[in-house]
Amino acid sequence: MENNKLFLHKGIVYGISTLLLIPILATFIYSLSSSWGATILPDGFSLKWYGALLTDPRFIDAFGRSLFICIASLLLATVLVLPMIFVVFYYYPKLDKVMNLLILLPFAVPPVVSSVGLLQLYADSTFQLIGTPWILVGTYFTIALPFMYRAIANSFTAINLKDLIDAAHLLGASTTKAFLLIILPNLKKGLLASLFLSFSFLLGEFVFANILVGTRYETLQIYLYNMRQTSGHFTSALVMTYFAFIFLCTWLASRLTRGNNL
Amino acid sequence: MSYVTINKLSKRFGDVTVFEDIDFTIEQGEFVTLLGPSGCGKSTLLRTLAGLDKANKGEIWVDGVDITHTQPQNREIGMVFQSYALFPNMTVEDNVAFGLKMKGISKKEAQQDIQNMLDLVELDGKEKFYPHELSGGQRQRVALARALIVKPRILLLDEPLSALDAKIRKNLRQQILDIQKELNLTTIFVTHDQEEAMLMSDRIFLMNQGEIIQQGNPEDIYTKPANEFVAGFMGHYNLIAAETAKHWFDIETTSKVAIRPESIYIKESGRQYADHISSPKSATVVSHQLLGNVIRYNLKVENEELTVDLLNRSSERLMPKGSAIELLFNLNEIQPVGV
Known part of the structure; x- marks a missing residue:
């Protein structure tokens, strides 16, 4: 009886895992096969699609642009959000509820709707924002906000903020020093986790990039979209490369956040 | 003139008056306890003395100087919190050295001071430990060492024993008393535990609803309760x-x-x-x-x-x-x- 149950549970877990892995695996095999047309099995394997991809300067550029936009947005988010959460938690704890509502807004409005709104808003502005990476940096900042705020806010609730700052004050530290020397090191875990999470999410963002900027500043996802008409093997290789990169990031994130037991 | 003089001190949060027109004096080296039920304003009074809460009215004098409007950083008052409030990202040594570091004294220069202080609280050998690796009693002793190393003029203890279990509480209580006597430290202790107050204090200020109801040495407070509240609070x-x-x-x-x-x-x-x-x-x-x-x-x-x-x-x-x-x-x- 017990064994049967265990068998059933294992069966369900493995079954679902396989089901989830099949598309990835299929894409992977497809990206490795030289051609795979009317037969059940591919005709032969080769790395030529990867070769073609990695030597395509358009891909390297798109990748670079995506990295730039993501890192810029996350830098902006860190610089703005960290002090903001500190102010919310230390001076106005009641605002936490308001913030929790505010940060849900990017989720509440579908990207298609908000991007049209942004287009209307910035179309006639005196400086050209639409079509430049800067509008994406701003938009991605709002997308990253919920992830950043939640994770860092959790780190804040985990420490005894008020007493720590009070103790630091009485030992002669200014509020800024207390924040830099005591609070910031304790937020490292939450900050890193949220950064990696937002990073993987932003790297895969398509809707805003397509509507607000499009081909004028080709990011990774736009490149992928533009390449959809070329060989399926090629796009598979592209997807797999992107996937491997995200996987690496996730792995790094879990390593970094688990490693230091503060 | 007394070492610490509190003059008509009042504190409000919005419309709520926490305490009003509190007056008292404390002599140098005295161990004084603010005793009262939770919500009586004793902790806020302590925080106001430390400068962590601003007084709405009144004066605080320490050693002949008016410190009512001095920043907490410059008051030279040490405090130990119920929650320990140790810096989780720092070792025991770094925690203790923090106050000196803020004064511009490096850990190296202060090595001997830090060692002496850790010896005093019986934590030698734990220098490289992180707070989360220590027991509650040990953590509170680190907090004590951290507050004492900068040689504060007054030591404030905000229910430092309340989070500890009975046996550790008893030991630490004695240890605090020994150190206090050894350093002749003016100490203000906050507690809701009348037994603790009786055992430790030179003088007790019994508070209720933001007022000091009765003050005196433990024996007087216990045997001559001023009113029904004191009688109910001090014994059965x-x-x-x-x-x-x-x-x-x-x-x-x-x-x-x-x-x-x-x-x-x-x-x-x-x-x-x-x-x-x-x-x-x-x-x-x-x-x-x-x-x-x-x-x-x-x-x-x-x-x-x-x-x-x-x-x-x-x-x-x-x-x-x-x-x-x-x-x-x-x-x-x-x-x-x-x-």
Whole structure:
């Protein structure tokens, strides 16, 4: 009886895992096969699609642009959000509820709707924002906000903020020093986790990039979209490369956040 | 002039008055306790002294200097928190060195001071540990060392023992007292535990609803409660209505009288009693609780319920529920109390 149950549970877990892995695996095999047309099995394997991809300067550029936009947005988010959460938690704890509502807004409005709104808003502005990476940096900042705020806010609730700052004050530290020397090191875990999470999410963002900027500043996802008409093997290789990169990031994130037991 | 002088100190949060017109003085090297139930304003008073909460009115003088508007950083007041408030990202050593570092003294220069301080709180060998690797009692000793190393003029202790279990609490209590006496440190201790207050303090300020109800040494506070609240808070005082007291003890009083449970005896036959012991009154045992070395009886005398504590000398003497007994009162210990 017990064994049967265990068998059933294992069966369900493995079954679902396989089901989830099949598309990835299929894409992977497809990206490795030289051609795979009317037969059940591919005709032969080769790395030529990867070769073609990695030597395509358009891909390297798109990748670079995506990295730039993501890192810029996350830098902006860190610089703005960290002090903001500190102010919310230390001076106005009641605002936490308001913030929790505010940060849900990017989720509440579908990207298609908000991007049209942004287009209307910035179309006639005196400086050209639409079509430049800067509008994406701003938009991605709002997308990253919920992830950043939640994770860092959790780190804040985990420490005894008020007493720590009070103790630091009485030992002669200014509020800024207390924040830099005591609070910031304790937020490292939450900050890193949220950064990696937002990073993987932003790297895969398509809707805003397509509507607000499009081909004028080709990011990774736009490149992928533009390449959809070329060989399926090629796009598979592209997807797999992107996937491997995200996987690496996730792995790094879990390593970094688990490693230091503060 | 006293070392610490508090003058008409008041604190409000919005419309809520936490305390108003508090006055007191503390001498150098004195161990003073702010005692009171939770919400009486004792912690806020302590935080106001530290400068962590701003006073709305009044003055704080320390050693002849008005520090009412001084930033907490410059008050030279040390504080130990109930939550320890150790910096989780720093080792024991770095925690202790923090105050010196803020003064521009490096860990290297202060090595000897840090070592001495850790020896004082008996934490030598734990320099490289992180707070989360220490027990509650050890953490609180790190907090104490961290507060003491900068040689504060006053040490504030905000319920430092409340989060600890009984045995560690007892040890740390003694350790704090020893260090306080050794350094002749002016100390203000906040607690809601009357036993702790009695054991540690030179003087107790008993607070309720933002007022200091009574101040004095532990013995005076315990034996001469100023009013009903103090009587209720300091022990298990029996309160007897004025009418009944007149009738029972043949005394003149317009207010209630208080008598401690240990000042009422159960009459033993064949024993001679002194003059200050009242004539016997019959009573019935309603219930009893075993507190260890003491048995607490709940008794009924006429229409009054009384609590009487007797030493738990032997189990044969335990009186079961319903027993009829005779009670004697120590007339010297009967205190009229105000409301």
